[in-house]
Amino acid sequence: MSSRPPLPPFSEETAIQKVRAAENAWNLRNPEAVSLAYTTDTRWRNRDVFVNGRDEVVGFLTQKWQRELDYRLIKELWAYTGHRIAVRFVYECHNADGQWFRSHGNENWEFDEFGLMRVRRASINDQAINESDRLFHWDAPGPRPDDHPGLTELGL
Template sequence: MSEPRPPLPPFTRETAIQKVRAAEDGWNSRNPERVSLAYTVDSYWRNRSTFVSGREAIVAFLTAKWVRELDYRLIKELWAFTDNRIAVRFAYEYHDDSGNWFRAYGNENWEFDDNGLMRKRYASINDLPIEESERKFRWDNSGPRPADHPGLTDLGL
């Protein structure tokens, strides 16, 4: 049995926002093993056109992702929620190994088990090439977005 990962469903607006921010902070760590612990051992993902099942596959997927997507910085925002489901919109910025910058925009639908672990994740994502000067996500590369850094709505995204 997995350890509970609060906040637990059923979600309120406040706990859904907490869950979204926890997910954002985890992904901004760029630590695949740490991130995988937020998902059930048999979690199922659709990420763009890739299908992933289970924590080991999540670790492999994220390891490969963050080798390609350098200086990755992510912002998530709550879109909607219900008892054990949350919908978010997000954007992230990264560059490739040639120095080309991108901003990816997307939506995710999440479903959680009773212990607060995500068992399903459906992500639709589009990439937009940007100039380095167009970046909006500027904070220390080593961790989560600072509390005073604007979110997506504040940035006009």
């Protein structure tokens, strides 16, 4: 089995690396590539949707990014211990009608010994915003540039 460093048990430094790697992958919006960070039997709860296994992850993310246009995500480490990481995140996107949203959420992650995520639990709240209120500005799809402020710096 291939591993996905950094591996647990996590230090603050390796937990931050894991969070940024996840953020970067999701900002590329490639469902197949993102799914490889999860165990083949991964279990998710995303809002009120339950996802089981990599194939369902691919389907879920494909549909997500068809609905959530111009998606840009920032994640920040909240806490870590052993093989678990808690993350807070915010993403901005718009729907097909042009309405922009800022979505605020928390995730709890659990990893196997190979650094693959086996459990992901996400709670998310959506806030309608005007396009002029957007805070996430970088070329997408693609990772957030290193000089773009994070959540704390943006006051989110």
